[in-house]
Amino acid sequence: MIMKYLMLICLxxxxxxxxxAAQDFEYVGAKKCKxxxxxxxxxxxxxxxxxSPHAKAMESLNAEEAKDPKCLKxxxxxxxxxxxxxxxxxxxxxxxxxxxxxxxxxxxxxxxMKSREKSMENGLILPTEKVCKTCHNAESPHFKGFNYxxxxxxxxxxxxxx
Numbered sequence: 001m002i003m004k005y006l007m008l009i010c011l012x013x014x015x016x017x018x019x020x021a022a023q024d025f026e027y028v029g030a031k032k033c034k035x036x037x038x039x040x041x042x043x044x045x046x047x048x049x050x051x052s053p054h055a056k057a058m059e060s061l062n063a064e065e066a067k068d069p070k071c072l073k074x075x076x077x078x079x080x081x082x083x084x085x086x087x088x089x090x091x092x093x094x095x096x097x098x099x100x101x102x103x104x105x106x107x108x109x110x111x112x113m114k115s116r117e118k119s120m121e122n123g124l125i126l127p128t129e130k131v132c133k134t135c136h137n138a139e140s141p142h143f144k145g146f147n148y149x150x151x152x153x154x155x156x157x158x159x160x161x162x
Contacts, residue, residue: 025123026087026105027077030055033097036110045157049097052155057094074135095135100127127152 030046038046049055057075058066065071072079077099078091087105089096098104102125112118125131129148136146 054095
């Protein structure tokens with residue numbers, strides 16, 4: 001009997017700790033990023049994204065493709081994530097900041113963004129070749145190869161002071 005209680009306590013403790021560690025980060029959309037990432041002093045990253053093929057990814061689809069989940073998962077951040085995690089992100093945004101950097105609900109506040117460590121603890125992802133290749137791969141009917149170093153240089157949007 002004592003063994004059953006001990007196992008039950010361990011199970012409850014394990015599940016409780018697991019739930020504390022698992023945070024549901026939500027997708028908030030590029031407008032939240034724009035608040036801080038649109039100034040020349042910080043690199044005007046929002047403008048660079050807005051002018052990029054990523055921001056216009058939905059426009060590149062025809063009417064039929066724009067309804068196809070296989071296309072939407074890479075042409076819109078919304079189409080590639082769990083719908084329950086979408087807060088204010090819109091399908092029309094195309095491939096938004098959060099496709100590459102992770103859902104921003106917990107890391108977008110300036111107090112957290114000032115610290116890379118705190119940002120990463122709160123869901124920030126530093127994009128890697130693996131992140132890019134979740135979409136830029138042979139699964140796409142329009143795939144023509146992907147040179148990570150070449151393409152990441154095209155979309156680079158660093159903070160000038162960094």
